[in-house]
Amino acid sequence: MLGHQVKVEFLKVFTWRQWVVWAALVLVLPSIQFALIKDGYVYYRQLDLFLRVNSNFVPLLFPIIMILVYAISFPSEQKNYFLPYVRIRISLTTYFFGKLIANAILSFLIAFFIVFLPFVFCVYVEPHLGIVRLYPTDGNPIPHTTFEQLLVLGTLPYGILYSLWVGLNGMMYATMGLLLVMILEKAFVALSIPFIYYLLGNFIAQVLGYDQFSPTYAIFPFSISQQPLWTAFVPFGVLCLIVVILIVYLKERLHQYHD
Template sequence: MLGHQVKVEFIRVFTWRQCMVWAALVLVLPAIQFMLIKDHYLYYRQLDLFLRLNSNFVPLLFPIIMVLVYAISFPSEQKNHFIPYVRIRIPLTTYFFSKLIVNAILSFLLAFLIVFVPFVFSMYIEPYLGIVRLYPTDGNPIPYTTFEQLLALGTLPYGILYSLWVGLNGMMYATMGLLLVMILEKPFVGFSIPFVYYLLGNFITQVFGYDQFSPTYTIFPFSIQQQPLWTVFVPFIVLCFVVILLIFYLKERLHKHHD
């Protein structure tokens, strides 16, 4: 039954309005960012353009962007009293978890594409267009960033693996937001908490001098010197732990409600 409901949710979500939101996140947002930065920075290599494209809007608003992928549509069902009607047809556990699965898949894919599309443009398309001028380093050291260790595998593997990492984090923040809305039944509060968690994590790590464990820098490490790859997993594990606790809490609450 869960698999069937997941299919139903996928069919329901592909509306023109939602597709326009996805297109804006994947194509329009990077295009605007490119127009803003293309003439205002020095680039020593094509990778610098990619790093700069992911250094403003996306890192700052990452949890909010992830909520816009799918979870933002759920409060309308709560507001319109659609959920009590659904409960007559299928168990609430099946209904809620089908939405969590669809949300996880879509947010992962969109977060992946938000990074991978600019990567492909920066590394493989822009060099043919010649819009951005590269400057010689003149002996100046290039500030390498975390994840550039993966360049030893090749440029494309680096782009894919890094985009997968952003996708995983995007999925977790989107899942946290949807879980909180399901639990609290207060959309504004539920969707705000992941963003507050994100900002608070950045603030605490900076105050105590552990910037390498900042939620932002471990996903978008373009404003900090290169760190060992293991450091990025510390906030990710904490985030996963929080999401798992919320899943268990929601499951227990639904079982009690059903009983």
């Protein structure tokens, strides 16, 4: 039953408008960023170009971008009093969790491709186009960032693994947003909380002098010196804990609602 509901959600969400939104997130944002940074910076490696492409819009707006993938559509169902009609056909538990699974899959894929497509372009396509000039290091040390430890596996494995990491984080922020919309009555407040948490976490980490544990640097560590990989899992663990607590709370609330 749950699997069928997930399929229904996918059929509902695959509209031309949603495809336009996804295309804008995956293609337009990185393209704008590339146009802004292709000149005026010194690049020693193609990887430096990739890191710069992921240094402005996406890190700043990451939770909002993830909510735009799917969760933003749920408040309209609440406003149209659609949920009472749903109960006649299917349990709210199945309905809600079908949406959560569809949201998790879609947000993971969008977050993955937001990073992986620019990686492929910057590292493998751009060298053939010659748009950006690389400079010799001339003895200058190249600053390495967190997750570049994965380069020992090869450039492509690094790109895939790092994109998977961004996908997992994107899935968690999108899930948090959708859970909050399902729990709280005010949709705008619910959808704003993941972004507020994201900003507040960055602020607290900076004030305490633990920038390596900020939510942003756990995903996009391009403005900080290389940190041990385990530091990125601390904010991610906190994020996962919040999502688990919200899921448990939603389940309890749905059971009470059915009772």
